[in-house]
Amino acid sequence: MKISAIVTLKKEVLDPQGKVVNQTLKNMGYKNISDVRQGKYFEIELDEKDPIKCKEIAEQICKKLLSNTVIENYKINIG
Amino acid sequence: MKISAIVTLKKEVLDPQGKVVNQTLKNMGYKNISDVRQGKYFEIELDEKDPIKCKEIAEQICKKLLSNTVIENYKINIG
Amino acid sequence: MKSSVIVFPGSNCDRDIAVALEKFKIKNQMVWHNDANLPKSDLVVLPGGFSYGDYLRTGCIASKSRIIDEIINHTKKGGLLLGICNGFQILTETGLLPGILLRNKELKFISKNVFLKVTNLDNNFCHNYKKKNIIKLHIAHNEGNYFANNDLLKKLEDQNLIAFKYSDRNGNINDNTNPNGSSNNIAGILNSEKNILGMMPHPERMIEPLLSGEDGSLMFESLFNKK
Amino acid sequence: MNISNNLIESHGLKKDEYKKIVNLIGRKPNLLELGIFSAMWNEHCSYKSSKKFLKKLAVKNKNVIQGPGENAGVIDIGDDDAIVFKIESHNHPSFIEPYQGAATGVGGILRDIFTMGARPIATLNSLHFGSPEHPKTKNLLNGVVSGIGGYGNCIGIPNVGGEIKFNSSFNENILVNAMAVGLINKNKIFYSKAKGINKSVIYVGSKTGRDGIHGASMASAEFGENAEEKKPTVQVGDPFTEKLLLEACLELMKDDSIISIQDMGAAGLTSSSVEMASKGKIGIEIDLDKVPCREKKMTPYEMMLSESQERMLLIINNGKEKTAEKIFRKWNLDFSIIGKTTNTNNLVLNFKGSQVANLPLSSLSTDVPLYDRKWKKNTLPKKQKFLENLEKIKILDCLKKILSSPNNSEKKWVWQQYDHTVMGDTVQKPGGDSAVVRIHGKNKGVALTVDSSSHYCKAFPLYGGKQVVCEAWRNLISVGAKPIAITNCLNFGNPEKETVMGQFVECVDGISQACTYLDFPVVSGNVSFYNETNNKSIEPTPTIGGVGLINDLKNMISQNIKGTENYILVIGKTAGHLYQSELYREVIGFKNGPPPEINLFNEKNNGMVIQKLISKKIVKSVHDISSGGILVALTEMCLAGNIGVKIKTPNNNMTLHEYMFAEDQSRYLIEINEENHENVSKILKENSVHFDIIGKTQKEKIELSNNFSISLNDLKMLFSSWFYNYNKV
Ligand SMILES: Nc1ncnc2c1ncn2[C@@H]1O[C@H](COP(=O)(O)OP(=O)(O)O)[C@@H](O)[C@H]1O
């Protein structure tokens, strides 16, 4: 089964990349952009058919490896 | 309106980050992971209510800035 | 010989390259990225560093700068353009050179001396390397892994557009002499007209014996004695 | 709002301290004021436990332009050039978020340097991790190293040196100490002391966000089980913005716009405004509506306590506002006039039309409580008779074991992740005794080193403190430099414990004795207490950053052996001290006993003689003998030069193990060629320096007569692989 995870910086935390992208888009003429935040995206292929188990594994690896919950949040998608 | 975009490396391009994540997960004991690909995620706040216009802008900025279409694909989500 | 070094926010090898150009009697001036006009120059240099923090993709945001159109014009008229490290990354992002620089295969920043084989000696940047075509230069990058698909690689090889390849001290080129995973060990390439060179190693950091080598000097001598 | 006991405690203030606050201001503080007190009165900002003892350090001599008390120390290196440098800890944040914690540590110390008007020319770092087997270590190591690299590489300042050690006492409290060095014209130094009334107070750099609030208090509170809970107090650094801030500040500093300037480090806007005004003995008034904020609806409390990175506070001359604004806008930075200096001697904060805080500045600076904490004297451990029969263990096996151990193996894996050649002046790279950075455009250079020896300090703090200073001194001497001054970062456990305080007091005493005797003053530094988790504290770890001057780079020397058929001499007396040595600790696992003692007379005398030999150009290479003893030091020289050696041990009454692995202090190895032999011996004798001739250089192999022979290639493998194997995915 395929699972995917999105890891983003917490709202209170500075996102230097998003800031620069935002500024660049403005310079390129996109005046109506008010905010950009950049995060990471992971696509994971699992040899596991049970979506509940998949979800469980995804939770674990997000917590243990893919994100640092000090400064980041994550969101999981199954299938 | 909020739009989001996911930018991923094309299949034929080597993804060293994904490869390392994959290997690390295996070392951590997750044996049933067969592939990991890593990409970028963007969350963009637009001062624009019309979803069609949003989609159009999103397409433009993905093409012009957020992805390098030589090696990357993008996917857009509105709302 | 007159040169212009373009300074982007986050450039950090701009002073180093200016020092090197001046040492080899090339009259240089610094040009701010937001200037609309490029002063008259024979050579334009895009220096190393982290323009815009290398955020999003390396070189990407600098490639949208105001001065870029002027630089393209300069090259269309046959002017020389040299991109070192981040400068190379900017060149691929603008499309002035083909291919792209990905993260190093080990995902680590690499700062070390490497050996290179100069594989094209017939251009204004490298002709002095006829004296010595296996050289030592310093690399310092996180994204130096040159990627080109097979068609492009074939073209680069067939048309002899590869300027430098990572090698060992004897000129052997193989996986063991590839520090960052680049396709075919490519460390620098030329455009078809050979007036644009993009390279990851830093010639400006090896211009005197005290700095662990002088092999960079030959490039500046080549430029000064432009063919 | 009522200030409850709970609230007082959660601000890290003791009951008595709160009473003192009420007394000082003659009323109860409001919540914002309480936050300000908590930031200014905590250990990190106030030095309330350490101040009494830091006063004992030697801080002056003819080279010192600015000692402790400013953003960084400044020393004179001739021709109007001066060097600005300081070291600082970022221990707790790096444990919680290794990449960002270490990165912002580098960012913070760089700001301390360019705040004074100096262009940073180098960074160094000292890192201590838990044991390699501990489950957290690998991740912490990788995160910290890439964080340091990520910040320094991006901003483009070479990282030229450091040290990295592993020891289980750091399992739950790693140490990340970052040092930065800058170059300045000695007539153009900028200070933080405010001057003049009604001058504009200006905020520049990044916007203020909700990150790092309480960071300063966090750094002063012992970790408990729930350290993970404190997470959101870590800040994310933006080296790109720092680079812009650096260039913008240096651009504005070209003329006389700035009266005083201070970076916003720990406790952000609070400590910077308080420090500037109180040093100038004036008042300051800030309009918080003018503070550039990253998020909507930020409260005065959040603005004053935020530790968002890459921000500066400036006080500028009347009429210069426009000039300043133009420069900061060009560099795409936030710029805002947020207040003015006043004659009230108070800190006054206004927000949305009303006054939200009004505190006498003295209550936040001079009236901060100072403690004379109880401390316990340390006793010198006994030299217990060591039972194991050392003769059974082969010398070569000992060498191999030490060379391939995490603490003694080559650190290339680390420093190749740092750009160490950018700026084009790195003339001696990482890997040697000290790095050497040339003064741009000139033929002179500064030598730089950082050193610590936590297990010596643990065994007997007085000797340990002395030893680190001497080790830094020796490292500078070994590259041909004249040692000038040091900075220090004192990493200890909880000062409220008598044993910890005892370690601190006696380490400082040792440092003080050594730097006084060697005329090697302390010009800046930092104290990090509360490096302790669940009651277990780290080994006491003073880190010394040393700076030396090489007046003529032709006199620079390195440790790599230069040729075959040359003599190798051991300079200084070997007595066979093995307690606390790598042989005992790494090979045998014996960790008791006293650390080696330092004789300061010999230290200075030996060092001066080495200097003399170098300036007479009659030595080929020099290396100080430190952890691992003679054989390890000699192997390092051979590997660096790719030349072997045939060793012949001198006659003495020691065992071979004692001679080869003892860690007696104040010793060096030198390489000389045959024709200088007589001359060198004569100089050494004239100066009463003991020396042994221990061998001759040769091709390819290291040999010890009748004992072992091994190829350099085999040794190189052992020396260079540990980090790569450990970090293999
Ligand atoms: N161990 C020490 N030895 C000497 N000076 C010290 C020591 N610790 C701190 N200082 C000095 O005290 C002053 C305040 O230090 P600190 O609060 O760390 O500075 P900052 O405000 O830049 O963080 C600095 O001038 C520093 O050099």
Ligand SMILES: [Mg+2]
């Ligand atoms: Mg400071």
